[in-house]
Amino acid sequence: MTEPTLEFIREAHARIRGHIRRTPVLTSTRLDGLCGSRLFFKCENLQKTGAFKARGALNAVLSLSDKEARRGVATHSSGNHAAALAWAAGLRGILAFVVMPRTASPFKMAAVERYGGKIVLCEPTHRAREEAADRVVAQTGASLVHPFDDPRVIAGQGTAALEFLEDQPDLDAVVCPVGGGGLLSGTAIVARALRPGIRVLAGEPEGAADASLSLSAGARRPVEDPASVADGLLATIGRVTFPIIRREVEAIATVSDDEIRAAVRRLLEIMKIAVEPSGAVGYAAVESGRLKVSAARVGIILSGGNIDLDRAPWAG
Amino acid sequence: MTEPTLEFIREAHARIRGHIRRTPVLTSTRLDGLCGSRLFFKCENLQKTGAFKARGALNAVLSLSDKEARRGVATHSSGNHAAALAWAAGLRGILAFVVMPRTASPFKMAAVERYGGKIVLCEPTHRAREEAADRVVAQTGASLVHPFDDPRVIAGQGTAALEFLEDQPDLDAVVCPVGGGGLLSGTAIVARALRPGIRVLAGEPEGAADASLSLSAGARRPVEDPASVADGLLATIGRVTFPIIRREVEAIATVSDDEIRAAVRRLLEIMKIAVEPSGAVGYAAVESGRLKVSAARVGIILSGGNIDLDRAPWAG
Numbered sequence: 001m002t003e004p005t006l007e008f009i010r011e012a013h014a015r016i017r018g019h020i021r022r023t024p025v026l027t028s029t030r031l032d033g034l035c036g037s038r039l040f041f042k043c044e045n046l047q048k049t050g051a052f053k054a055r056g057a058l059n060a061v062l063s064l065s066d067k068e069a070r071r072g073v074a075t076h077s078s079g080n081h082a083a084a085l086a087w088a089a090g091l092r093g094i095l096a097f098v099v100m101p102r103t104a105s106p107f108k109m110a111a112v113e114r115y116g117g118k119i120v121l122c123e124p125t126h127r128a129r130e131e132a133a134d135r136v137v138a139q140t141g142a143s144l145v146h147p148f149d150d151p152r153v154i155a156g157q158g159t160a161a162l163e164f165l166e167d168q169p170d171l172d173a174v175v176c177p178v179g180g181g182g183l184l185s186g187t188a189i190v191a192r193a194l195r196p197g198i199r200v201l202a203g204e205p206e207g208a209a210d211a212s213l214s215l216s217a218g219a220r221r222p223v224e225d226p227a228s229v230a231d232g233l234l235a236t237i238g239r240v241t242f243p244i245i246r247r248e249v250e251a252i253a254t255v256s257d258d259e260i261r262a263a264v265r266r267l268l269e270i271m272k273i274a275v276e277p278s279g280a281v282g283y284a285a286v287e288s289g290r291l292k293v294s295a296a297r298v299g300i301i302l303s304g305g306n307i308d309l310d311r312a313p314w315a316g
Numbered sequence: 317m318t319e320p321t322l323e324f325i326r327e328a329h330a331r332i333r334g335h336i337r338r339t340p341v342l343t344s345t346r347l348d349g350l351c352g353s354r355l356f357f358k359c360e361n362l363q364k365t366g367a368f369k370a371r372g373a374l375n376a377v378l379s380l381s382d383k384e385a386r387r388g389v390a391t392h393s394s395g396n397h398a399a400a401l402a403w404a405a406g407l408r409g410i411l412a413f414v415v416m417p418r419t420a421s422p423f424k425m426a427a428v429e430r431y432g433g434k435i436v437l438c439e440p441t442h443r444a445r446e447e448a449a450d451r452v453v454a455q456t457g458a459s460l461v462h463p464f465d466d467p468r469v470i471a472g473q474g475t476a477a478l479e480f481l482e483d484q485p486d487l488d489a490v491v492c493p494v495g496g497g498g499l500l501s502g503t504a505i506v507a508r509a510l511r512p513g514i515r516v517l518a519g520e521p522e523g524a525a526d527a528s529l530s531l532s533a534g535a536r537r538p539v540e541d542p543a544s545v546a547d548g549l550l551a552t553i554g555r556v557t558f559p560i561i562r563r564e565v566e567a568i569a570t571v572s573d574d575e576i577r578a579a580v581r582r583l584l585e586i587m588k589i590a591v592e593p594s595g596a597v598g599y600a601a602v603e604s605g606r607l608k609v610s611a612a613r614v615g616i617i618l619s620g621g622n623i624d625l626d627r628a629p630w631a632g
Contacts, residue, residue: 048345265625
């Protein structure tokens with residue numbers, strides 16, 4: 001598959017902008033003081049469906065031909081992408097089939113159902129999920145929308161950076177979380193095209209550090225049994241996203257679960273916003289000092305806000 | 317003391333706008349569905365110091381003559397007003413003396429100290445607080461800045477509604493919490509002057525329902541031993557604020573602590589923002605159905621976001 005260009009991302013923005021939120025960019029004097037930089041937070045936790053995933057999913061859904069669309073869409077991701085795809089499908093009036101392991105949290109299932117997604121349960125193994133998704137596609141003719149390794153999805157995710165740099169054109173660096181790399185690669189394409197000198201940086205959970213490993217090795221290096229409180233970032237960096245990241249991203253820092261929890265708590269206590277652990281990993285990398293960004297104007301994408309309050313993820 | 321006019325409030329806005337945040341107005345399709353109205357949330361929880369109180373305190377501090385200012389300011393309120401006054405005094409480079417009961421929470425003391433306020437401890441009775449404040453004023457010549465019963469403070473609080481109606485000129489109703497009535501009276505003056513047909517409504521905790529009692533009685537009716545999870549709304553409606561509220565406010569609904577907690581949780585879970593119990597009382601009155609606002613465009617002021625996370629006030 002081909003890499004999305006800035007132009008392709010601009011087209012995605014024109015396609016989705018009437019349906020998504022132009023999320024605010026917030027600042028905090030106290031967090032600036034804590035981190036030693038001027039920080040600008042692009043609040044995708046305030047996005048429709050509670051995460052940037054709405055952008056990519058909607059761009060993919062709106063890119064389908066009428067004939068394709070009629071058969072619906074499908075995915076076997078169980079997190080924010082699944083809810084976003086269900087939401088996007090609902091906007092176009094088509095079905096979304098979401099394959100989820102039967103062990104998925106009721107919190108995540110509820111999000112998919114809220115937007116009218118059809119949940120297809122399967123055994124909690126990677127193989128069972130892929131097989132179930134193949135079966136759904138074979139039976140329904142639905143279009144599979146990958147959570148990150150799809151140029152339409154990457155382009156949609158890149159629209160957050162488009163808005164961010166429109167609002168704050170003079171950022172010296174932009175930081176986001178990385179899981180499969182959809183947000184990071186889309187951000188990198190936009191940021192480096194609009195502002196070639198900008199530093200593109202990312203944070204990644206220690207327990208799922210395949211992206212930073214891959215960046216060091218120069219080739220994709222999955223890790224076995226990834227685990228982190230940032231449960232949205234456990235995916236392996238993609239085939240489409242990795243070459244973009246390798247070319248455009250300066251550094252990926254890993255952060256511990258405790259650092260992620262501290263970041264979630266700080267954002268809630270000081271910025272007064274709910275950011276889920278996965279969404280706070282970019283900020284955690286800055287606050288912990290694992291990314292060196294001092295004395296610069298740093299843009300941080302807070303990528304999602306879907307916190308299960310019964311679990312209080314800042315409490316550890 | 318005279319009532320602030322719209323013009324006086326516009327002057328206050330010109331005085332403070334360079335230092336405060338123009339807080340965003342957020343919306344939520346899900347909360348609209350839950351409440352049966354189109355809701356617009358003015359997010360003063362995202363204001364400097366975490367509450368609208370920054371507006372009134374700063375207007376009061378910046379209204380002092382140089383001679384007055386040199387002697388500092390004082391207050392015997394221990395909540396968000398105290399932190400806001402310390403912050404405002406810091407901006408002008410003057411001292412703020414804050415009389416607090418020795419039983420005040422470390423969370424509240426920390427906020428005052430963070431902004432450089434001088435804490436003067438006293439016994440936890442109303443009388444001891446007033447005496448301590450009088451002593452501070454006598455010794456230092458500091459200007460007492462009342463948390464609500466002061467036209468400069470009311471005018472500052474009214475600037476939130478000024479911004480709100482600039483951003484959303486066609487609101488049918490505006491709702492906010494009421495404690496001493498500074499925010500409500502400032503909001504009422506602005507809203508009814510700019511949009512005479514607008515309904516001005518408020519929510520109040522059941523356990524501190526003096527404002528609604530006073531409205532029914534046509535005269536101020538303090539309640540004994542007010543108590544609520546909304547600890548910022550325990551004050552008795554003021555001498556300056558009450559006549560304004562009596563003239564301009566259509567209804568004040570009381571809400572239970574459980575309804576307030578539910579509102580805090582909903583705002584955190586769905587809107588992804590931290591609103592403290594006191595700040596969520598206007599929304600609680602709408603969500604609970606205690607204020608009838610259906611089928612209208614309803615502006616809700618979320619007045620503060622200083623949550624002590626160790627207490628998790630949505631958990632009850």
